[in-house]
Amino acid sequence: MKITLSIIKADVGSIGGHIRPSDEMLKAVEQHIKTKGKDKGLIIDYYIGYTGDDISILTTHKKGVGNSTIHKLCYEAFLKATKVAKEQGLYGAGQDLLVEAFSGNVKGMGPQVAEMEIEERPAEPFLMFMADKTEPGAFNLPLYLSFADPMHCAGLLLSPKLKKGFKFVIMDVNYTQADRIIELVTPEEIYDIAVLLRDTGRFVVESIWSRVTGEQIVAASTTRLHNIAGKYVGKDDPVMLVRTQKDFPATGEILSPFTIGHLVAGFMRGSHNGPLMPVRKNSPTSFFDGPPIVSCLAFSVKNGKLTKPADCFDHPYWDYVRNKIAQKAEEIRKQGFVGPAMLPMSELEYTGVTETLKELEKKFKIRKK
Ligand code: F6R
Ligand code: MG
Ligand code: MG
Numbered sequence: 001m002k003i004t005l006s007i008i009k010a011d012v013g014s015i016g017g018h019i020r021p022s023d024e025m026l027k028a029v030e031q032h033i034k035t036k037g038k039d040k041g042l043i044i045d046y047y048i049g050y051t052g053d054d055i056s057i058l059t060t061h062k063k064g065v066g067n068s069t070i071h072k073l074c075y076e077a078f079l080k081a082t083k084v085a086k087e088q089g090l091y092g093a094g095q096d097l098l099v100e101a102f103s104g105n106v107k108g109m110g111p112q113v114a115e116m117e118i119e120e121r122p123a124e125p126f127l128m129f130m131a132d133k134t135e136p137g138a139f140n141l142p143l144y145l146s147f148a149d150p151m152h153c154a155g156l157l158l159s160p161k162l163k164k165g166f167k168f169v170i171m172d173v174n175y176t177q178a179d180r181i182i183e184l185v186t187p188e189e190i191y192d193i194a195v196l197l198r199d200t201g202r203f204v205v206e207s208i209w210s211r212v213t214g215e216q217i218v219a220a221s222t223t224r225l226h227n228i229a230g231k232y233v234g235k236d237d238p239v240m241l242v243r244t245q246k247d248f249p250a251t252g253e254i255l256s257p258f259t260i261g262h263l264v265a266g267f268m269r270g271s272h273n274g275p276l277m278p279v280r281k282n283s284p285t286s287f288f289d290g291p292p293i294v295s296c297l298a299f300s301v302k303n304g305k306l307t308k309p310a311d312c313f314d315h316p317y318w319d320y321v322r323n324k325i326a327q328k329a330e331e332i333r334k335q336g337f338v339g340p341a342m343l344p345m346s347e348l349e350y351t352g353v354t355e356t357l358k359e360l361e362k363k364f365k366i367r368k369k
Helices: 023-038 068-087 136-148 190-197 225-229 251-259 316-333 352-361
Strands: 002-010 045-051 054-061 112-119 124-132 166-172 181-185 203-210 216-220 239-243 263-266 272-275 277-279 293-302
Touching: 002 068, 002 124, 002 239, 023 045, 023 054, 023 068, 045 124, 045 293, 054 068, 054 124, 112 216, 112 239, 124 136, 124 251, 136 166, 136 190, 136 203, 136 216, 136 251, 136 263, 166 190, 181 190, 190 203, 251 293, 272 316, 277 316
Parallel strands: 277 293
Antiparallel strands: 002 054, 002 112, 045 054, 124 239, 124 293, 166 181, 166 203, 203 216, 216 239, 263 272
């Protein structure tokens, strides 16, 4: 059976700063998706959860990707949550909804989107990633390692099908007039892929496809809000769907790179580097408005009907990883605003530094010889 998996995610307000949405907001989203979506037969199933201050709506349906009915359903759910956030006096109510009225597709309207239409396999396991206090490029390194490096994906050596490699579709997110993409394949072009993926602020993995079966395995969100809005509206906390097992990397091979806690852009005021910490589902943010966090839920799906999720980072192993990553976060925080701790000028999400520099420019003098 052909079904579509869609995640649409937005920050529409949170308790006590940028910490987490309220239960009442989540209830409003759920109520809308259930009554206007599932009960009316628009969608087959849904799951609603949060990571940090972002609410994610996962739906299964038969309408394909970029479908305006599905996007409208989710956009309106976020409008309802915004209304609740305003009533409760929550912070940043409606922050990610850049336009009042919905028009066609949420892409470019603020929320993050990751969708793929698939032919369901007899057993269809997939993972749903949600990250907060970071940007879409945060998934570049984990995806490269899971799909192109046998240090993390043992299947590249052990499974003849995985050895045939994958096609990466990578987007230049600085180009905003249209989608500017490049397609590169593993293993032949891994160094070209690496050259692009090192630049996480500009080049972002949009999707990954099997070269053996032609199937789509990964769909990741690529929207950069500040490129659309032209001003600070928060980092673009990304979401991602990854199908696993059999002809694709195993669930554990997809999780493996998250042991690194690699440094990503985001953290306080979307303007610092910090290590990406894997957390349990429905985790809030905390230290220095961070650290950047990522959750991962594993689902199985049959005829579009979802199981309850299994929480991939809820395991003693990841407690150990979290401890190490907390130390890494503490280390980089020790150097505050200097060097790699704070992002380069082009990536700062607030104007304070540039405005100060403009003033200081006037005070500089050239010393006479
Ligand atoms: C990061 C984030 C926060 C805010 C910070 C200041 O994504 O949202 O770190 O940037 O809390 O927020 P404002 O400027 O809204 O007071
Ligand atoms: Mg926020
Ligand atoms: Mg967020």
